Amino acid sequence: MGSGAIASLLLFFLILIGVVVIFSFIPVGLWISALAAGVRVGIVTLIGMRLRRVPPARIVNPLIKADKAGLNITVNQLEAHYLAGGNVDRVVNALIAAERAAIPLPFERAAAIDLAGREVFQAVQMSVNPKVLETPLVSAVAKDGIECEVVDVRSLSPLDVDTIVSSVKKTGRLAIVEDDNENFGWGAEVAAKITNSEAFDFLDEPILRVAGNNIPIPYSPELEKAAVPQVEDVISAVKGVFSRRG
Incomplete structure (x- = not known):
């Protein structure tokens, strides 16, 4: 080559x-x-x-x-x-x-x-498309003649306040369920926004907060259940609010 x-x-x-x-x-x-x-x-x-x-x-x-x-x-x-x-x-x-x-x-x-x-x-x-959920809570309180709806806002920041306001106007009550500590929890911010909104005049009862105990979350699963609200705790709290109605 x-x-x-x-x-x-x-x-x-x-x-x-x-x-x-x-x-x-x-x-x-x-x-x-x-x-x-x-x-x-x-x-x-x-x-x-x-x-x-x-x-x-x-x-x-x-x-x-x-x-x-x-x-x-x-x-x-x-x-x-x-x-x-x-x-x-x-x-x-x-x-x-x-x-x-x-x-x-x-x-x-x-x-x-x-x-x-x-x-x-x-x-x-x-x-x-705000999401309204059916949960065990709804069916549990419905047996006592209590009609409620559960709104999963899915995002806290930005918070879809309009969805919560619409629900409060419809039901006349608001229960905020959070697995965070009650002290300084995000539920307080939601309650404050509703208090300062037009929905406040539609409330027939004070806003109810069902939150975790003000302690660190335990490692044990059984102790964790005692530290954060369970379905039974929410049902009991909601029934307690309606038992006060006159």
Whole structure:
């Protein structure tokens, strides 16, 4: 084999290695997917993500989803949120849910909620469809002619106060059940918000709080049951409130 043939073969292998390196560094498949979806993301932008150690798929896939939903979100916004430690998918899902429910939710607000460690998508879901649960408590007190509903607000921050207000207006009473300590527990904050709301005038009885004892949670399962409220404790407390009605 002549020197010319060796040089050509060497050049071929160098080109082949270069192509493999380029295709491994640049997510061409992702670029094609974005292009097919009508989302313009430049090759240079994808290379920049690689250099900044941002997985392009973490940005491009949510961007495609947002574009299909009619949201006006930029690559820079999503990448900045990712670099700040945020969950891009969670924010985009929340924005899509808010858009479909006609709930105003700017990207900056959703990103701030996510960075604060709150479940922004769950908060939007709660605003759209508050969950009213059937529990053993409901059937237990129903036998005594007491009708009640259990509202699982699912999120304390932000708190869906409107759901609780609506329930208080309907029932005229409010029992807050929490497995936290009674002293400085979150139930006190809920009670304060209802006291300062329009629902206060609908209350026929003082707000009832059923909370854990003001002690550290014991290691033993049996002792733990004694430290936090059980179903029987809640039933007894609710029946006690209704036994005072005149």
